[in-house]
Amino acid sequence: GQNIDQPTEMTATEGAIVQINCTYQTSGFNGLFWYQQHAGEAPTFLSYNVLDGLEEKGRFSSFLSRSKGYSYLLLKELQMKDSASYLCAVYSGAGSYQLTFGKGTKLSVIP
Amino acid sequence: DTAVSQTPKYLVTQMGNDKSIKCEQNLGHDTMYWYKQDSKKFLKIMFSYNNKELIINETVPNRFSPKSPDKAHLNLHINSLELGDSAVYFCASTRARGETQYFGPGTRLLVL
Numbered sequence: 415g416q417n418i419d420q421p422t423e424m425t426a427t428e429g430a431i432v433q434i435n436c437t438y439q440t441s442g443f444n445g446l447f448w449y450q451q452h453a454g455e456a457p458t459f460l461s462y463n464v465l466d467g468l469e470e471k472g473r474f475s476s477f478l479s480r481s482k483g484y485s486y487l488l489l490k491e492l493q494m495k496d497s498a499s500y501l502c503a504v505y506s507g508a509g510s511y512q513l514t515f516g517k518g519t520k521l522s523v524i525p
Numbered sequence: 526d527t528a529v530s531q532t533p534k535y536l537v538t539q540m541g542n543d544k545s546i547k548c549e550q551n552l553g554h555d556t557m558y559w560y561k562q563d564s565k566k567f568l569k570i571m572f573s574y575n576n577k578e579l580i581i582n583e584t585v586p587n588r589f590s591p592k593s594p595d596k597a598h599l600n601l602h603i604n605s606l607e608l609g610d611s612a613v614y615f616c617a618s619t620r621a622r623g624e625t626q627y628f629g630p631g632t633r634l635l636v637l
Contacts, residue, residue, distance in 0.1 A: 518566055
């Protein structure tokens with residue numbers, strides 16, 4: 415089966431750095447995505463990792479280790495607008511390329 | 526222009542009714558999806574179509590029936606609505622399987 419774990423909630427201070435971890439166990443692997451979802455809105459794409467290493471995109475970075483089944487999303491210089499849920503999602507193979515989502519991490523940024 | 530659109534945005538209806546939700550994408554994508562997000566915010570795949578062909582059909586009651594008249598449209602029809610069907614339903618599309626999925630704004634369904 416597919417299993418994706420991430421913390422349920424996190425709190426961090428404006429201007430700080432926060433790391434949101436994700437571990438996965440899936441049958442096959444074809445890439446890992448991070449999505450941001452503000453309350454009442456649709457998920458929006460943040461980052462994609464298919465090879466090991468760090469992908470940087472402005473204030474957001476995402477890291478992948480396929481051998482450990484592990485990823486993290488790093489958010490720097492936190493802003494109040496970063497308060498949202500962050501969803502880790504993995505494409506498993508077996509031909510269907512099904513995207514399986516974790517339950518999301520609700521991040522609250524406080525002044 | 527909206528890339529992935531859904532109608533209606535809100536749907537309030539009585540138990541036992543039949544309703545449809547429509548999705549359209551103008552991105553030229555080949556693959557479209559329906560997801561259900563429950564009250565605990567867990568996003569779960571329901572169906573996927575690739576070029577009008579059903580490729581993913583998760584364990585979903587057969588009261589739910591997707592239809593793809595062409596690759597830009599994916600509709601979801603729900604028969605005999607139940608209280609537990611209350612959720613937000615998201616449509617998504619991707620250029621090809623394995624690539625980034627883009628989500629519509631969601632349809633908030635409330636069954637009374």
